[in-house]
Amino acid sequence: MAETKARVARPLSPHIQIYRFMLTYVMSGFHRVTGAGLYFGMLFVVWWLMAAASGPNAYAQVQWFMGTIIGRLVLLGFTWALIHHALGGIRHLIWDTLHGFGPSEREWLARATLVGSISLTIIVWVAGYLAMGGGR
Amino acid sequence: MEPNVSMKTPLGRVRGLGSARSGTQHFWHQRLTSVAGIPLTIAFIVIVIALLGRNHAAAVQILGSPLVAIVMLLFIINTVYHMCIGMQEIIIDYVHNDLTKFIVLMGNTFFGVAVALASIYAILKLSSGV
Numbered sequence: 333m334a335e336t337k338a339r340v341a342r343p344l345s346p347h348i349q350i351y352r353f354m355l356t357y358v359m360s361g362f363h364r365v366t367g368a369g370l371y372f373g374m375l376f377v378v379w380w381l382m383a384a385a386s387g388p389n390a391y392a393q394v395q396w397f398m399g400t401i402i403g404r405l406v407l408l409g410f411t412w413a414l415i416h417h418a419l420g421g422i423r424h425l426i427w428d429t430l431h432g433f434g435p436s437e438r439e440w441l442a443r444a445t446l447v448g449s450i451s452l453t454i455i456v457w458v459a460g461y462l463a464m465g466g467g468r
Numbered sequence: 469m470e471p472n473v474s475m476k477t478p479l480g481r482v483r484g485l486g487s488a489r490s491g492t493q494h495f496w497h498q499r500l501t502s503v504a505g506i507p508l509t510i511a512f513i514v515i516v517i518a519l520l521g522r523n524h525a526a527a528v529q530i531l532g533s534p535l536v537a538i539v540m541l542l543f544i545i546n547t548v549y550h551m552c553i554g555m556q557e558i559i560i561d562y563v564h565n566d567l568t569k570f571i572v573l574m575g576n577t578f579f580g581v582a583v584a585l586a587s588i589y590a591i592l593k594l595s596s597g598v
Contacts, residue, residue, distance in 0.1 A: 368558060371551045371579075377544075378586050384531055385590035388524040411513075418509055421502045428499065456513060464521035
């Protein structure tokens with residue numbers, strides 16, 4: 333909005349803190365926050381690809397970092413954010429077809445997004461550890 | 469604007485103020501890239517899992533193979549475009565000072581171009597085996 337010269341103290345509409353807790357608005361916020369997180373998380377993807385293109389030493393550095401506790405937490409967060417954002421996106425695509433707006437449906441979708449993202453993250457990590465041949 | 473002072477014709481006054489018929493472009497592109505992102509993200513996760521624990525030589529071989537490289541290129545291009553539209557929406561929502569907004573919007577574009585170009589260069593380099 334363009335700044336107006338005379339700012340009149342008009343009443344503002346209430347922000348979310350005044351409303352009763354709703355899972356749907358929390359999931360809406362999660363969608364945006366995970367999206368923003370993944371935006372910066374792409375830097376790790378770039379780092380990984382550039383290291384692979386640079387040579388064994390650079391690649392070993394990435395592998396070392398991803399093996400540390402912090403690296404694994406970053407990777408876990410990235411995995412969950414990616415899956416959560418993807419499921420949240422599917423929820424939005426369902427809404428785009430004008431379905432799923434009913435009181436029970438939207439609540440169910442919000443829960444399914446959260447339960448689905450946590451379950452799928454666990455499945456992906458189990459698959460990852462199995463692919464590596466057990467934990468290291 | 470005072471109504472009777474302007475010498476503009478009624479048509480001239482309203483021209484450009486109505487619907488440009490392009491307001492839904494970002495909305496549509498966000499949907500397009502989100503649909504494309506579903507299979508590409510699954511493929512990306514599979515590729516990362518396949519590379520876990522492997523050494524550099526194996527990683528180069530897998531990332532440089534045509535199918536994996538093409539899927540990775542599609543994933544990067546699609547994701548970067550999607551995330552830049554999304555971040556633009558976030559910026560427009562929260563940054564209200566015009567100067568800051570333009571600077572941050574520029575930064576958003578620069579970031580996207582840099583991320584995409586660096587990734588594409590790396591993938592192409594891995595593919596060409598140089």
